[in-house]
Amino acid sequence: MRLEGRVALVTGAGSGIGRASAILFAREGAVVTVADIDAAGGAQTVELIQQGGGRASFLATDVTDPEAARALVAHAVATGGTGRLDVAFHNAGIGLVGSVEETSPEDWDRVMAVNVRGVFLGCRAAVEQMKAQSGGGSIINMSSSIANTGLGRRAAYAASKGAVLALTRSMQVDAAPYGIRVNALLPGTIYTPFVQGYLRRSFQGREEEALASIRRRQLTNELGRPEDVAAAALFLASPESSFVMGAALAVDGGLTAGKP
Ligand code: NAP
Numbered sequence: 001m002r003l004e005g006r007v008a009l010v011t012g013a014g015s016g017i018g019r020a021s022a023i024l025f026a027r028e029g030a031v032v033t034v035a036d037i038d039a040a041g042g043a044q045t046v047e048l049i050q051q052g053g054g055r056a057s058f059l060a061t062d063v064t065d066p067e068a069a070r071a072l073v074a075h076a077v078a079t080g081g082t083g084r085l086d087v088a089f090h091n092a093g094i095g096l097v098g099s100v101e102e103t104s105p106e107d108w109d110r111v112m113a114v115n116v117r118g119v120f121l122g123c124r125a126a127v128e129q130m131k132a133q134s135g136g137g138s139i140i141n142m143s144s145s146i147a148n149t150g151l152g153r154r155a156a157y158a159a160s161k162g163a164v165l166a167l168t169r170s171m172q173v174d175a176a177p178y179g180i181r182v183n184a185l186l187p188g189t190i191y192t193p194f195v196q197g198y199l200r201r202s203f204q205g206r207e208e209e210a211l212a213s214i215r216r217r218q219l220t221n222e223l224g225r226p227e228d229v230a231a232a233a234l235f236l237a238s239p240e241s242s243f244v245m246g247a248a249l250a251v252d253g254g255l256t257a258g259k260p
Contacts, residue, residue, distance in 0.1 A: 001029040003234070007076055008030040011122060012036055012092030019041070025087065025233075026052070030055075033059055033075055034049075034057070039060050096110075168184040181245050186249060186251065190224040
């Protein structure tokens with residue numbers, strides 16, 4: 001029970017990595033607010049948590065909306081039972097395939113709105129609460145291995161994840177005096193609906209072939225599982241990582257370590 005007595009929120013928790021993290025946080029004793037724009041997915045995550053004996057509730061949240069970001073923190077504090085928010089995992093994000101010339105200004109803005117503005121607004125609301133309580137808290141921001149290693153035709157997505165990493169480090173400096181830790185997760189390719197959708201859209205009829213080539217990018221010759229990233233999020237959420245601040249934690253099967 002590594003999060004016993006803790007109150008946590010996870011955005012984008014209706015699917016993939018966010019869902020696996022919300023389930024793991026609850027299994028480790030946290031009271032979890034599941035936030036997502038997808039109400040059906042969010043409700044399903046809550047059901048899975050409750051079936052496992054955990055405590056969770058869903059709040060429909062568009063992370064690009066400042067009011068929604070504040071309401072999310074208020075909901076987590078109100079339902080957590082301790083008057084605190086201990087862990088905020090800003091995980092919600094969207095992808096976009098395209099080089100700079102292929103990316104429309106509208107698509108650029110959409111990716112930046114969810115992936116960067118969404119994290120910024122979440123951090124703003126969480127820090128306000130964590131400053132007001134004793135002992136601070138842990139903020140985890142979802143970046144990506146793409147912040148450190150280029151991947152073709154991902155201009156807006158890569159820029160957004162680089163921004164999240166830079167935001168995390170800068171924010172950590174300001175937040176440290178209040179006992180607030182701010183760390184970034186940098187997953188490689190994780191087999192989630194996000195990646196399944198990409199394979200379907202970009203490689204119609206050749207998904208297996210594309211998957212085989214993506215497998216070879218990792219030193220493990222395999223994609224990651226949502227649970228692999230959830231385990232790293234749990235470490236950053238728990239007091240075990242109390243000396244880990246402003247870190248970029250890679251969970252990528254050796255993708256950024258080097259080529260075999
Ligand atoms: P996923 O399965 O698509 O889950 C993301 C969830 O976020 C979805 O339920 C999505 O809802 C929700 N969402 C989208 N826009 C939102 C908004 N404005 N407000 C609130 N929720 C919103 O994705 P995933 O693979 O688990 O990825 C989670 C995070 O990890 C993302 O930030 C992604 O960039 C990052 N990441 C993923 C990988 C990977 O290989 N999977 C690698 C590195 C980093 P809808 O389905 O309705 O859009």
